[in-house]
Amino acid sequence: MAASEHDDLPVIPVRHPGRWVSAAVVLVLVAMFVHWLVATKALHWDVVGNYLFDSAILTGVRRTILLTLVAMVIGIGGGALLAVMRLSPNPIVSGVSWVYIWFFRGTPLLVQLVFWYFLPSVLHSLSLGIPFGPSWFHTDSKTIISQLGAAILGLGLNEAAYMAEITRAGILSVDEGQVEAAQALGMTRLLTMRRIVLPQAMRVIIPPTGNEVISMLKNTVLVSVIGYAELFYTAQIIYARNFQTIPLLITVSLWYLFLTSILTIGQYYVERYYARGLSHALPATPVQKLRARLGFGPPVTGAPAPVLLSTGKEHQ
Secondary structure: OOOOOOOOOOOOOOOOHHHHHHHHHHHHHHHHHHHHHHHOHHHOHHHHHHHHOOHHHHHHHHHHHHHHHHHHHHHHHHHHHHHHHHOOOOHHHHHHHHHHHHHHHHOOHHHHHHHHHHHHHOOOEEEEEOOOOOEEEEEEHHHHOOHHHHHHHHHHHHHHHHHHHHHHHHHHOOOHHHHHHHHHOOOOHHHHHHHHHHHHHHHHHHHHHHHHHHHHHHHHHHHHHHOOOOHHHHHHHHHHHHOOHHHHHHHHHHHHHHHHHHHHHHHHHHHHHHOOOOOOOOOOOHHHHHHHHOOOOOOOOOOOOOOOOOOOOOOO
16 A cells, blocks of 8 residues: 555644643642641641550441441341332232332431430330230340440341342343243242342442442441440540540541441452453453553553442432
8 A cells, every 4th residue: 555645744742731730739739738637736646546446446446347237237138128029019018118118218317216216215015926916025125226226227227228229220120031031931930039130130239239338337427326336436435535536536537448448449349240241341450450550461451340320329
């Protein structure tokens, strides 16, 4: 092929002075903020260091993690059940699920926590037995609905309403033709849901569930209103004695940032695992990107991560 008359023209790269200006402005602002953090003696970083691994703070961290795990187990299990009920052809079952989701999403989580905490004042005993008949087991409601019990009930039952909608969206994302094929093979509705629908729906369910876990970790601070000594309430007790409010709040923030960072990393790899089998390449991991930039690995050419479902969860 004959050479074009424009082949010898020099190639001049497009310059972007605005990018350099904006980067310089951002760097200056970041440097000013870091200087303020280091130079401001009123922040008392020595106090932060003293309390970061204090036994009381560590106890609060453990209680926060416990609340998060137990509440999410209740939320995920209850949400899956409510989602199946909501999709049931039985109008009573579907209606009960809809009312539950409507109520728990429509009332503030803080109000629900206070309600569960004061419920023993009107519900004096709990019993187990035949409805409207004899009961086999009695107990004082205060033994079950304690501070910890109220915190778990409030967080877990509220989370179940949100997880129900996330699970329902995942189930509806599976093609109906696969459900019809399973029914044609003689599979029951429950078996079809367990073997066909849910494994495919996990790709849609998992990403917003990870967001819910991170949100639950931060929502545990609300149980301080009923006096349960999780991380934030423990810090409140300490700075009420020594009046070091800002250093203790920094300590709490550092712990929450650490825990949410771990959950974010875990969420990234879980999403990447369930993204297998899509039509595009998997996104590169941070380690792969770093190795590529340092020249120790192949260049990163994978497609960007898929757009994942958002929960649309309201602010509590």
